[in-house]
Amino acid sequence: MEDPSAPFVTVYRVGPRGGRRVTVRVRGVDHILGVAYQDRDVTEFLRAAGLEDPEQLLDDPQRVDWRGQPHQWPT
Template sequence: MASAPIAVHPPSPTGGRRVTARNQILGLAHSDRDVVEFLRRAGLPDAEQLLDDPAWVTWRGGHAHHYEAA
């Protein structure tokens, strides 16, 4: 099975999580709202529904939906 095309990386030491789509950096998210906006800009209009779908999004390190500094 292929891995999810979107990755939300572990929280950085200063807060926020890098978001990538197929290894292309979309931005540094500080909330789910940021992730959704990055995904919309990448052409996924129903992004809110994808955040908890493991076929689309992999949350790496830390807990999903948490953006505080590591």
């Protein structure tokens, strides 16, 4: 069974300004971390939120929900 207190990250679809909103759910509450324009932004948000090994989390479908294509960023 999944730990309900474990952080769950959502990376939303690319918005009209080219960024993707990033949120983290902790204990049932969603927190907006920021708008990312590349994977590095997402990992920095996660690191600042206190998550360990954020680079490895990006490819973990149990912890990160990519809305739209994973790792897709406007050029």
